[in-house]
Amino acid sequence: MNAVPLGMPAFPAAARDATRNTTLRRNLRHATHTIRDRRAAAVAELDDWAGLRAAGAAVKDQTLRHLDHYLEQAEAAVTAAGGQVHWAADADEANRIVADLVRATGETEVVKIKSMATQEIGLNEALAEVGITAYETDLAELIVQLGEDRPSHILVPAIHRNRTEIRDIFRKTMGEWGIPAPEGMSDEPRELAEAARLHLREKFLRAKVAVSGANFLVAETGTLVVVESEGNGRMCLTLPETLISVVGIEKVVPTWRDLEVFLQLLPRSSTAERMNPYTSTWTGVTDGDGPREFHLVLLDNGRTKILADEVGRQTLRCIRCSACLNVCPVYERAGGHAYGSVYPGPIGAILTPQLRGTTSEIDASLPYASSLCGACYEVCPVAIDIPEVLVHLREKVTEQRGHVVERAALRAAGWVMRDPKRYTALQRAAVRTRAVHPRKVPLPGWGKAWSATRDLPALPAESFRTWWQHRDTPGGTT
Amino acid sequence: MRVGLFLTCVNDTLYPRTGQATVALLERLGCDVDFPLAQTCCGQMHWNTGYGRQVEPLVRGFAETFAGYDAVVTPSGSCGAMIRDNHPRAAARSGDPGLADAVAQVMPKVYELTEFLVDVLQVTDVGAYFPHRVAYHPTCHSLRLMRLGDRPTTLLRNVRGLELVDLPGAEECCGFGGTFAVKNPDVSAAMGADKLRNAESTGADVLCAADNSCLMHLGGMISRRKGAIRTLHIAEILAATETDPEGAMWARTGAHR
Structure with a gap:
């Protein structure tokens, strides 16, 4: 996976800044609550949502169990339909394959459809290094690219921006990338969209090469599927001469019947729509219609390692709907950038540490970026038990070097708790010294972290068990 | 009905009044309440912080302590969930079939307080008065x-x-x-x-x-x-x-x- 952003602090430090940014808090609160409520309404319309969700999870599990079979089936079908299939073990290999394919066309520009996989591998940066410019054509990705920003949401990468900020970005930088923003453009959404339309249309008509990802890959026919709202993706899929799709190996579904389940689950979970406005499917190449050359780059980049982990493998069911982000109380306050990855929110907190490992400060802190409230699991359309995976990853983190003080403290607590006599003795000692217990602990560490905003509870004069033992009861105590 | 009260370590140490109230309420409704002194902690803090390996003795302690009751009641949704969801996981992982058995025996008898009142005692009006x-x-x-x-x-x-x-x-x-x-x-x-x-x-x-x-x-x-x-x-x-x-x-x- 793409490297950790340079100088990225651990999650708590990055999140601290976000909690103090009132504009960001307002933008995120408004956006996440709006989409969260709409999703709940869209899902409530279906009587069989629970059944659909179980089916989605089952199809993904079945496919992952026989992933080798379905990938080879997909490869054969794509090849038979005139496409070429490339296998990339990691980000570097995928980037090299795409760069070579673009260079072979003689072009130095590509248009891009919004794609998480290409962001994960840092494709735009890799192409720039060999002199190829990639133009993002999804409206929100365009805002991020023009603003030299980082995406902060899977579905709505510019969710942290309000329309005034977007107007300023368009005015300032659109001209450097192509058609400039019209004179006197206001921050009305219609005017902003029109400016983007004019800017992007010129790119679509000029581009000879497009790069996409895919939401699904249907193994039985070798068909790729992209679902979107804007139609910009369809422009990229149909106008250029060469199409290169970079697709994670977990995107495969066996049949069109299986696809039907996900085409119901995804739009309602992600944009709260019954059906997304544009669903594009393509199978290899077709004479006289669309690209003449099609390349599928199948990307592993850590996925088989996740598949080998019995608890972690459910992460690969993810269809990138972002329902978990929209409902997450931590994401709402911390914002997407605090996660230091193109995958923010609850799914990012389990996906990123599995893809990148937990050696960096940020990656080791991500499994802890959750109160384990379970809202993410509840809305997940493929029933990924995110809290279970978070706790599983926390165990991996605590088994690494470091955590000396914490490990010692929890070991001591465990030693006390496993023996009622020790537990009772410690409790009695605490009660005896209660007069000198502070309500604030100014020492660094957990005490200070608690006391910055909260008083400690006052210790009562008598624990329950002491009271119980002195209670005059006929039943007695044990 | 002989009810074992699993109060939780937090309530035992910091909120004894919650324990006293639970006892008073259950006795008012005719339960024979016992607080076995061998109880300590459900292990949630260790489990959720990434020290799940240390939870096994606590799981064993809980299953042994509460084996003999008709019902086990806890005034904590969180600790109740730890027992219900994660004690079986911890037991399975221990590789000790005896522990897994003991947990499986006690588990169906564990109730959060309001769950016990409504589902087991089938009471929705407990005769309380609280003018607030x-x-x-x-x-x-x-x-x-x-x-x-x-x-x-x-x-x-x-x-x-x-x-x-x-x-x-x-x-x-x-x-x-x-x-x-x-x-x-x-x-x-x-x-x-x-x-x-x-x-x-x-x-x-x-x-x-x-x-x-x-x-x-x-x-x-x-x-x-x-x-x-x-x-x-x-x-x-x-x-x-x-x-x-x-x-x-x-x-x-x-x-x-």
Whole structure:
């Protein structure tokens, strides 16, 4: 996976800044609550949502169990339909394959459809290094690219921006990338969209090469599927001469019947729509219609390692709907950038540490970026038990070097708790010294972290068990 | 019915009144309540912080301590969920079939307090009296893991004198989250502040829940900010009666017998 952003602090430090940014808090609160409520309404319309969700999870599990079979089936079908299939073990290999394919066309520009996989591998940066410019054509990705920003949401990468900020970005930088923003453009959404339309249309008509990802890959026919709202993706899929799709190996579904389940689950979970406005499917190449050359780059980049982990493998069911982000109380306050990855929110907190490992400060802190409230699991359309995976990853983190003080403290607590006599003795000692217990602990560490905003509870004069033992009861105590 | 009270280490040490209220309430409803002194902690802090390997002795201790009761009642949705969801996982992982068996035996008898009242005793009016305006916060583990549903609010609605108000954003986490509160203190506090703002907007004088750990976090914020609302465990509301509205009797040693 793409490297950790340079100088990225651990999650708590990055999140601290976000909690103090009132504009960001307002933008995120408004956006996440709006989409969260709409999703709940869209899902409530279906009587069989629970059944659909179980089916989605089952199809993904079945496919992952026989992933080798379905990938080879997909490869054969794509090849038979005139496409070429490339296998990339990691980000570097995928980037090299795409760069070579673009260079072979003689072009130095590509248009891009919004794609998480290409962001994960840092494709735009890799192409720039060999002199190829990639133009993002999804409206929100365009805002991020023009603003030299980082995406902060899977579905709505510019969710942290309000329309005034977007107007300023368009005015300032659109001209450097192509058609400039019209004179006197206001921050009305219609005017902003029109400016983007004019800017992007010129790119679509000029581009000879497009790069996409895919939401699904249907193994039985070798068909790729992209679902979107804007139609910009369809422009990229149909106008250029060469199409290169970079697709994670977990995107495969066996049949069109299986696809039907996900085409119901995804739009309602992600944009709260019954059906997304544009669903594009393509199978290899077709004479006289669309690209003449099609390349599928199948990307592993850590996925088989996740598949080998019995608890972690459910992460690969993810269809990138972002329902978990929209409902997450931590994401709402911390914002997407605090996660230091193109995958923010609850799914990012389990996906990123599995893809990148937990050696960096940020990656080791991500499994802890959750109160384990379970809202993410509840809305997940493929029933990924995110809290279970978070706790599983926390165990991996605590088994690494470091955590000396914490490990010692929890070991001591465990030693006390496993023996009622020790537990009772410690409790009695605490009660005896209660007069000198502070309500604030100014020492660094957990005490200070608690006391910055909260008083400690006052210790009562008598624990329950002491009271119980002195209670005059006929039943007695044990 | 012989009920084993699993009070939890937090309540035992910090909130004995919740334990006293639970005992008074259950005895009032005809249960034979016992508090086995061998009980300590469910192991949730270790499990959720990533030290699951240390939980096994606690799981074993719990299963042994509570093996002989008709029912095990705990006034904590969170610790109840730890037992129900994670004790079997910890037992399975231990590789000891005896432990897995012991856990499987005790598990079906474990109830959160409101669940026990409504499902087992089949009581929704516990004869309580509490003349206050109350907001109920359904803590995450009560709501999503224990699935208490409307049991707590049904019980509260039948309390004489009590006015139950709707808490805006009720289903959002308060930000406690165990060690989350100290590992991510800024996000935790931001969530807590929003929860309190919502609670205060209702005009309630009491914010109640089925988990004292969440209330410890919220109560700590209220104490620091000198807020007007106070926190109270639901057991202390359900135990209050017209003859003893402040619980003076149930807190006194042996006085209610």
